[in-house]
Amino acid sequence: VQLVESGGGCVQTGGSLRLSCEVSGATFGDSAIGWFRQAPGKDRDGVSCITNPVGIPGYSHVVKGRATITSDMAKNTAYIEMNDLNAEDTAVYYCSIGTTCNTDAMQYWGKGILVTVSS
Numbered sequence: 001v002q003l004v005e006s007g008g009g010c011v012q013t014g015g016s017l018r019l020s021c022e023v024s025g026a027t028f029g030d031s032a033i034g035w036f037r038q039a040p041g042k043d044r045d046g047v048s049c050i051t052n053p054v055g056i057p058g059y060s061h062v063v064k065g066r067a068t069i070t071s072d073m074a075k076n077t078a079y080i081e082m083n084d085l086n087a088e089d090t091a092v093y094y095c096s097i098g099t100t101c102n103t104d105a106m107q108y109w110g111k112g113i114l115v116t117v118s119s
Contacts, residue, residue, distance in 0.1 A: 001023070003110035004110060017081070019035070019113065023078070028073060031097050047063055089115065094110050
């Protein structure tokens with residue numbers, strides 16, 4: 001199983017970005033896809049998760065209202081779009097796949113991608 005994140009980089013405060021997570025070797029259409037992030041000096045926290053195939057999304061309180069998670073089962077790819085970014089969104093973002101959106105149920109992880117928000 002392989003997960004590859006893309007779309008990170010530097011973004012200005014107030015800007016937007018979309019991260020992609022391409023999954024191979026797993027049953028994408030019957031799995032939960034999660035996005036997590038780890039800021040410098042902090043623990044890894046959950047950001048969002050979507051359960052395939054029904055596509056039910058969930059969001060952490062720190063991004064709710066600013067983020068949208070989607071899943072394209074034809075491309076085995078999940079996305080998260082985040083708006084109104086601020087410095088606290090600076091982190092390495094990871095995607096994961098598992099049986100449910102419970103963190104303990106995540107079985108495989110990507111290597112992560114850095115997002116830096118600056119003014």
